[in-house]
Amino acid sequence: MNESARSNEKPCASSTESWARSSPAAPGTPLYLHIPFCQTLCPYCDFYSVLGAGRDSAALVEALLEDARRHAPRAPRSVYLGGGTPTFLPPADLARLLDGLQELTGFRSSAAEVSAECNPESLTPETARALVAGGVTRLSLGLQSLRDDILAFLGRPHNRAQALAAYAVARAAGPRSVGFDLIFAVPGLSQEAWAADLAEALALGPDHLSAYALTWEEGTALNARRGSPGHYPAPDDVELEQLWATRSLAACAGLAPYEVSNFARSGHECSHNINYWMNGDYIGLGPSAVSHLGARRWGQPRDLATWRTQLAGAPAQLSATQAAEATEARRVLGHSESAAAPGGAAAAEAPAPAWEERLAPGARLGESWWLGLRLTRGVDPGALRRSVGLPAAEDHCLPIARRLVADGLLEQRSSRLCLTDRGLPLADAVGREFLAP
Ligand code: SF4
Known part of the structure; x- marks a missing residue:
């Protein structure tokens, strides 16, 4: 299916009725889907993810579509498949997810940008083709580095050869944009090594680059190792030097900065993420996903089983850990107000969120x-x-x-x-x- 064919598709009437029963969001609201499965759990990661081996991918897709039926806006102007690792799902399940989402929202005729995060260890040609055929316009690769020693330190399941192969696979699938993430300020990564790594990656010709300094988040396995041999955060001056090298090399490659850590060729900026930075409205589906509409913000349970139980209609109690996480999230953001309101009459069929707050x-x-x-x-x-x-x-x-x-x-x-x-x-x-x- 090509782009022009997709642009003629409309949401079917029955799907629109289904949406109208429960979504609290206005048509056009950007939509995020969280796919929590990963091949391994990287020690620095604080996103909600679970080991995917042995999990039922098809059941996850059906649960996400049920979540979409209850909450997804009609005609979202952008869609983002994130995780976790969306490409951990087999191509047939990704196709089912995108086809089901089309039936429920009509995103193929409304979304100017549809992004999917892709990891090198699982991005096969079949997966990339399924994503693009399903309406994805933007493939974002979690390369992180082209150096095997840095990838090993980061606990990534892929190596340099797989990273390079994934880029070729992504390009061959023919999406409008291909970009990748890289990480700097990794212990042992010298300024010269970072500049060489980045220059080699930029020579691939990406449309978009996200380059972040390694963060040592509280509660991660990486942070627990802090201070042990080889596990010291990069000194501030090294991090600063690598940040400026990033900006300089990205500019030479034709990628302009549009956010502190993000660079793009003109017209390839990620509009979905720009909406986050503009504090815009969005709906998040899947475990741990957050939604934001005006003064209201709420989150889904940060636990796969709890999320699915809630979707199945049984009220689930927050565990002490989940309640503490929600409280901490509000504390970090400086808000003390919280409410357990289910979202008003328009959302009467939807389960209550795991946490919710109303912002002054x-x-x-x-x-x-x-x-x-x-x-x-x-x-x-x-x-x-x-x-x-x-x-x-x-x-x-x-x-x-x-x-x-x-x-x-x-x-x-x-x-x-x-x-x-x-x-x-x-x-x-x-x-x-x-x-x-
Ligand atoms: S692959 Fe990504 S989401 Fe999964 S554990 Fe690693 S950093 Fe986290």
């Missing part, structure tokens, strides 16, 4: 600054304030922004405020200044 206008404004400053174009203070309905007199963010300008961390460009070169490496800390205490 000031909190929403602070988050919009925190996220929006990651974008190269920065934020428009007046537009952000209007988007949450706050009068100027109650805007607590402007005084903070003025202080950060005086400190040389932000600068004004036309009507927008952006990170300076000094502020860029401190993007997260600068952004958090705007979150409510």
Whole structure:
């Protein structure tokens, strides 16, 4: 099936009725699906994932489609298959997922961008073809490195040869965009080695690059090894040097920065992720997925069995761990309000979320600054304030922004405020200044 054929497809009437019964989201709302299966569990990862071997992929797909029937918006303008490892699913199950999603949402005629995360160890030509034939326009490869020693340190199940082969497979499938993720500031990765690794990867000719410094997240296996031989975070000056090398080499390869860690050829920026950084609305399906509509944010259970039990209609209790995670997520974001409301009459058939919060206008404004400053174009203070309905007199963010300008961390460009070169490496800390205490 080619692009023009897909663009003529419409959602069938019965599917639209099904959607209309329960989705709380407006037509067009971006849609995320979380596929939690992975071949191995990488020690640095803090996404929700489970070992996929022996799991029932077909049952997962049916559960995701049931979740979509209850929650997915009609005609989403972007779709993102993330994980976990979407390509852990066999091609036939991916095709079933995409066909079912089309029946429920009509995404093939509405979404300008449909992304799928792909891992080198599981991206076969059949898988790539199933994704593209099913409507995926953008393949994002989790390469992380082209060096076997770094891949081994990161606990990745693939090697350099598989990474290079996966890139060729992705290109051969013919999606509109192919990009990949790389990780720097890995212990033992010198500046010269990172520059060589990145240069070789960029020579492949990607449309998009995500390059992140290795993070040592609390609760991960990597962080538990912190301080043991070979497990020291890279010094700040090394991380900084590698960050600037990334920006320089990406620019030479024709990839412009549009976010702190993301670079693209013109027209290949990830609109789905830009919507996150703009604090826009979105619906997330699958275990651990988060949804956000206006002042309301809620999450699915971070546990496969609990999520499926809830979908099956039986009310599930949060475990102590899950409840603590939800509380911690709210604490990090600086919110104390929470509610257990099921989402109003429109969502009456849907199971209650694992956690939910309603954000006050000031909190929403602070988050919009925190996220929006990651974008190269920065934020428009007046537009952000209007988007949450706050009068100027109650805007607590402007005084903070003025202080950060005086400190040389932000600068004004036309009507927008952006990170300076000094502020860029401190993007997260600068952004958090705007979150409510
Ligand atoms: S493959 Fe990705 S999602 Fe799975 S454990 Fe590794 S980093 Fe996490």
